[in-house]
Amino acid sequence: MVANDIVYAMFYSSIFFLSIYKLQNMVYLRINEPQERDAELMRDSLFGWNKVNLNVLIELLCTRSSSQLSSIKQAYCNRYGSNIEQDVSQKISGNFKEVLCIRLLKVLLDLGWRAPG
Numbered sequence: 671m672v673a674n675d676i677v678y679a680m681f682y683s684s685i686f687f688l689s690i691y692k693l694q695n696m697v698y699l700r701i702n703e704p705q706e707r708d709a710e711l712m713r714d715s716l717f718g719w720n721k722v723n724l725n726v727l728i729e730l731l732c733t734r735s736s737s738q739l740s741s742i743k744q745a746y747c748n749r750y751g752s753n754i755e756q757d758v759s760q761k762i763s764g765n766f767k768e769v770l771c772i773r774l775l776k777v778l779l780d781l782g783w784r785a786p787g
Contacts, residue, residue: 705741708734709749712742716761724766727758731773739777 702710708730715726734742746754755774759767 703745705738705745706749708738708742709746712746712754713750713757716757722761724762727762727770731770736777739774743774743777 711726712730715723715730730742731739743754746752755771758770758774762770
């Protein structure tokens with residue numbers, strides 16, 4: 671009987687601490703500037719938990735405007751010293767890689783960048 675009580679206590683305490691962690695993470699992400707938050711979400715979706723989270727990447731790249739993506743790219747570069755396009759091309763393969771990189775590069779064109787020459 672005591673062993674069951676200990677197991678239940680451990681189970682419910684782990685749920686409690688997991689809930690506190692999720693709440694803490696949610697508050698942390700909400701108090702950041704939007705571009706900083708999105709840059710962190712992109713980084714976590716590429717390098718977090720040993721696998722790529724395509725759902726987050728696709729949502730961010732499809733729901734943000736070109737100017738927002740430009741701010742996110744700048745925040746990502748400032749925070750991590752890395753380029754989003756390069757990180758995406760390193761971590762993702764196949765058709766998704768092409769589509770996501772094209773969307774990231776389209777930001778430059780939308781903001782008026784022209785190839786030299």
